[in-house]
Amino acid sequence: MKLLEERILREGQVRPGNVLKVDCFLNHQLDVELLDQIGQEFYRIFGQDGITKILTIEASGIAIACMTARHFGVPVVFAKKAKSKNIDGEVYTSVVHSYTYGKDYNITLAKKFLSPRDKVLIVDDFLANGKAMRGLLDVCNQAGVTVGGIGICIEKGFQPGGAELRAAGYKLASLAIVDHMDDTSLTFRQQ
Ligand code: 5GP
Numbered sequence: 001m002k003l004l005e006e007r008i009l010r011e012g013q014v015r016p017g018n019v020l021k022v023d024c025f026l027n028h029q030l031d032v033e034l035l036d037q038i039g040q041e042f043y044r045i046f047g048q049d050g051i052t053k054i055l056t057i058e059a060s061g062i063a064i065a066c067m068t069a070r071h072f073g074v075p076v077v078f079a080k081k082a083k084s085k086n087i088d089g090e091v092y093t094s095v096v097h098s099y100t101y102g103k104d105y106n107i108t109l110a111k112k113f114l115s116p117r118d119k120v121l122i123v124d125d126f127l128a129n130g131k132a133m134r135g136l137l138d139v140c141n142q143a144g145v146t147v148g149g150i151g152i153c154i155e156k157g158f159q160p161g162g163a164e165l166r167a168a169g170y171k172l173a174s175l176a177i178v179d180h181m182d183d184t185s186l187t188f189r190q191q
Contacts, residue, residue: 001037001038001041001175001176003034003037004034004038004153004154004175004176005176005188007022007025007031007034008020008022008154008176008178008186009186011024011025012186014181014182014183014186018128018156018158018159018181019100020126020154020156020178020181020186022125022154026060026064026125026153026154027060027125030063032067035063035064035067036067036070038064038067038068038153038175039064039067039068039069039070039071040071041175042068042071042121042123042151042173043068043071043072045149045151045173046072046121046148046149046151046171046173047071047072049119049121049148049149049171050119050148051072051074051119051120051121051148051149052074052117052118052119052120053074053075053076053077053113053114053118053119053120053121053145054068054069054072054074054075054076054077054120054121054122054123055076055077055078055079055114055120055121055122055123055136055139055140056076056078056079056122056123056124056136057078057079057081057096057107057124057132057135057136058078058079058080058081059081060124060125060126061078061123061124061125062076062078064123064124064125064153065078065123068121068123068151072121077109077113077114078109079094079107079108079109079135079136079139080107080108080109081105081106081107082106082107082108090110090111090112091108091109091110091111092108092109092111092114092139092142092143093106093107093108093139094106094107094134094135094136094138094139094142095107095135096131096132096134096135097129097131098131098132099126099128099129099131099132107135107136107139109139109143111143114139114140114143114145115143115144115145116143116144116145118143118145118146119145119146119147119148120140120145120146120147120148121148121149121150121151122136122137122140122147122149122150122151123150123151123152123153124136124152124153125152125153125154126152126153126154126155126156127152127154127155127156127159127161127162127165127174128156128159128161129159129160129161130159130160130161130162130164130165131161133150133161133165147170148171149170149171149172149173150165150170150171150172150173151173151175152172152173152174152175153174153175153176154174154175154176154177154178155174155176155177155178156177156178156181157174157177157178157179157189158178158179158180158181162174162177176188177189177191
């Protein structure tokens with residue numbers, strides 16, 4: 001997606017540990033017009049796939065999911081990064097290793113918000129090693145939902161998450177794939 005790539009080139013900052021900072025428009029301050037165009041692009045790609053819910057993980061995924069859901073006309077449900085354990089059996093849980101914080105955390109999602117009749121589109125801001133996505137897919141598996149697709153804003157193509165998900169057969173669309181980045185340059189995969 002040209003618009004997103006241009007924004008990354010203009011305002012993205014490469015930080016130590018292969019972290020791309022895009023807090024001017026995606027992770028802290030939000031460019032709602034850009035998010036709307038991202039949602040529209042996901043609708044162009046997945047709009048005919050019978051999606052009944054948009055699924056994401058808090059916090060950065062929520063805005064993207066909401067703007068995407070406007071185009072699909074379906075609800076958003078997001079996994080919570082909860083500290084509590086599953087004590088009453090009313091929630092699905094999974095463990096995710098955080099790329100940016102370097103530690104494990106639990107995610108939870110109330111069982112009542114996903115049913116086997118659902119076909120979900122999972123969206124997130126970044127795809128790196130694929131751990132966050134694995135957690136969401138684990139929840140989908142527990143709920144018995146169909147995963148209709150995965151929509152990512154920025155995939156870091158030099159990390160293995162994207163290749164693994166494609167090899168596993170998921171319909172994965174990444175709107176910008178960064179193949180290389182360092183302090184002085186950043187290149188995108190031609191799609
Ligand atoms: P993964 O689980 O695929 O290794 O990492 C994806 C998650 O980590 C995303 O939900 C995102 O919040 C965070 N993340 C991974 N890499 C980056 C990055 O380069 N920049 C930012 N801002 N977040 C990242």
